[in-house]
Amino acid sequence: MERIFFPPLSSVAICGGTHGNEMTGVYIVREMEKHAVNKTGSASITAVMANPRAVDACTRYTEMDLNRCFTDALLSSPITDTTPYELRRAQELNAQLGPKGSEEAVDLFIDLHNTTANMGLCLILYSLDWITLHIYKYIQSKMTSMPVRAVQLDIPISDAYSLESVGKHGLAIEVGPQPNGVLRADIFNMVKxxxxxxxxxxxxxxxxxxxxxxxxxxYTFLKSVDYPRDSAGEITAAIHPELQDNDFKLLRPGDPVFMSFSGETVKHEGEELYPFFVNECAYYEKKIAFHLARKTTFTFPSICVKKD
Incomplete structure (x- = not known):
């Protein structure tokens, strides 16, 4: 079988607090900073609090979502007096840990997130990257007491908008359910x-x-679904109890997805797909009730470090 050789992964960034009210990453990074974890064998590890201002305020962001600021276009936009704090911070992080797409960028970038949705332990991956697929398989093989899943976002890396796209190889670890501003020991331990x-x-x-x-x-992301709304744009229904907390459970045509405030059921139409980020608190402002994905099997080659 084919074997692919990669250079050693000598620099690693582990970030928390990209969203300031997602507490697991905040506390993992604080612990790492406290114990000065900066060298593990052959790799130097940098722990970074991505959005300190939002962490201090215990809010997702202060002016704009930091985790949407890492496209090539935004990273190269000029800074002016009116530039939001998060966009300034994105460019600082890109200078410190990137630049994105360059040889100087960190080899492996891990960004830690929480969701209010019942997604368990989930890795978010961009392009088909043999390194991150191997890491995913490895974590799956070790954490057998729970499902470990991955969501693949099929986006060119130049358009990838989240922080981990700054690294040569990157993944986000997304774990829930955990309310915003709350730390749960079980979820902290799972992420650690x-x-x-x-x-x-x-x-x-x-x-x-x-x-x-x-x-x-x-699970390959296909599309997002908004809540039913009236002519004024107000939500007219909530996630149906049969869908609530059932992330990654196959959604078939005719299955209930929303319950209107007057008690009527809205059903799923179209093909069989898998919902995730169901009723994520932070997605109300983005007009997303849940995402839909198709389950995909990815085949990958053997890999090994390239010797000098």
Missing amino acids: EAVDHTVTWLQEFNSGCTFEGGEVEA
Whole structure:
């Protein structure tokens, strides 16, 4: 079977607080900073509080969503007196950990998030990247007491808008349900375990281990669904109880998705798909009730570190 060789992954960024009210990443980064974790075997690890102003205010963001500021266009936009804080901060982070798309960018970028949706432990991946698919498979093989899933966003990296796209290889770890501004021990431990397994994988990879190729299933994002609204744009229905907390459960035509405030059921139309980010608190402002995905099997080759 084909084997692909990669340079060692010698620099890693682990970020929390990209959204200032998603507490797991905030506290993992604080712990890392406290214990001065900056070298693990062959890799230097940088822990970064991405949006300190939003963390201090315990709010998702102060002026605009930082995790939508990392497209090439926004990163290269001029800074003026009216530039929002988060866009300034995005350019600072890009200078510190990137620049995005360059040889100087960190080798592996991990951004830690929480969701109010019942998604369990979920990795968000962009392009088909053999490194991140191997990490996903590795975490899956180690954390067998719970489902570990991945969502693939099929977006060119230049248009990728989230922080982890700054790294040569990047992934977001998205875990829920956890309310905004709340820290749950079970979810904290789940994310810490996933981060620890990623660092172990990294050490094994850098030390010359070959990771055999294989297959993984992931959910490829297709589209977003908004809440039903009236002519004034006001929401007229909530997520149906049968859909609530059922992220990644197959949605078939005719299955209930919304319940109107007058008690009527709105049903799913179209093909069988998988919902995720169901009733995510932060997505009300984005006019998203849930996303829909298709389940896809990805095949990937064996990989090994390239020796000098």
